[in-house]
Amino acid sequence: MKSMSKRITINVPDHVAERLDREGNVSAFVTRVLELAMGAERDREILEAAGFRSTAEGRAWAKRVLAEARERHSPTAYDRMRRELFSA
Amino acid sequence: MIVRFVFDSSAVVAYAHGSANVGELVSELSDEADELSIDLGFTVPSVCLVAAAGDAPKVLDAIRLLASHSRCQIGQSDINRWMSANARLSDLELSAVATEVFDAIDANADQLADDQVYVVTAAPERYLNPVLDGLDLIDVR
Numbered sequence: 633m634k635s636m637s638k639r640i641t642i643n644v645p646d647h648v649a650e651r652l653d654r655e656g657n658v659s660a661f662v663t664r665v666l667e668l669a670m671g672a673e674r675d676r677e678i679l680e681a682a683g684f685r686s687t688a689e690g691r692a693w694a695k696r697v698l699a700e701a702r703e704r705h706s707p708t709a710y711d712r713m714r715r716e717l718f719s720a
Numbered sequence: 721m722i723v724r725f726v727f728d729s730s731a732v733v734a735y736a737h738g739s740a741n742v743g744e745l746v747s748e749l750s751d752e753a754d755e756l757s758i759d760l761g762f763t764v765p766s767v768c769l770v771a772a773a774g775d776a777p778k779v780l781d782a783i784r785l786l787a788s789h790s791r792c793q794i795g796q797s798d799i800n801r802w803m804s805a806n807a808r809l810s811d812l813e814l815s816a817v818a819t820e821v822f823d824a825i826d827a828n829a830d831q832l833a834d835d836q837v838y839v840v841t842a843a844p845e846r847y848l849n850p851v852l853d854g855l856d857l858i859d860v861r
Contacts, residue, residue: 668754672750672790675746675750679743679747681785682735682737682782682785683737684735684738684740684743685740686743690740690741693744694741694744694745694748695748697858698748701836701838701856702836704856705836708854710854713818713851713855714822717801717805717818717819717851
């Protein structure tokens with residue numbers, strides 16, 4: 633079902649206006665960007681509902697473990713696993 | 721969606737108990753997706769959701785919320801691949817996780833995104849199986 637729409641007028645800084653000038657359909661572009669932001673907001677609420685609060689230390693931990701995992705990655709091990717798991 | 725993480729049931733239970741580490745990984749994933757404007761996500765094999773719900777019946781609401789996260793997809797592995805993996809691992813959940821990992825690797829390759837896929841777990845000892853030696857684990861304990 634197509635949702636209703638509402639016409640609004642907003643004021644934006646010059647650099648934002650210049651960016652919007654490059655869009656053929658400004659309404660669609662603004663809607664898409666806002667929907668992404670709303671999704672991110674909802675995702676944060678989902679994590680907070682489980683009691684999670686992001687911290688600088690926690691974020692640093694995530695970056696570090698991801699970097700370490702990338703470092704450890706062995707394509708050879710994955711080739712072997714694939715053969716052993718899926719080649720009957 | 722380009723899958724970056726596969727969550728096992730222990731990671732889901734950890735999330736449901738407010739695990740900071742699970743939350744930080746998901747937040748990092750979301751930020752990276754937003755910054756690079758790419759559709760990154762994580763998958764939870766359906767069998768892991770069921771196992772998590774069985775282990776933690778009081779946190780069903782939290783599990784339902786996680787499943788509704790915009791970057792979460794519920795994995796439904798091909799039954800033949802899953803059973804093939806189970807023939808080697810004799811563990812349905814591990815087999816589902818491993819199958820999701822390789823499904824994701826194959827799907828990511830189709831999208832020209834040669835990203836690695838990490839298993840997120842709070843029970844890394846479950847993966848001490850010679851067949852899975854070298855699997856990229858992220859320990860969220």
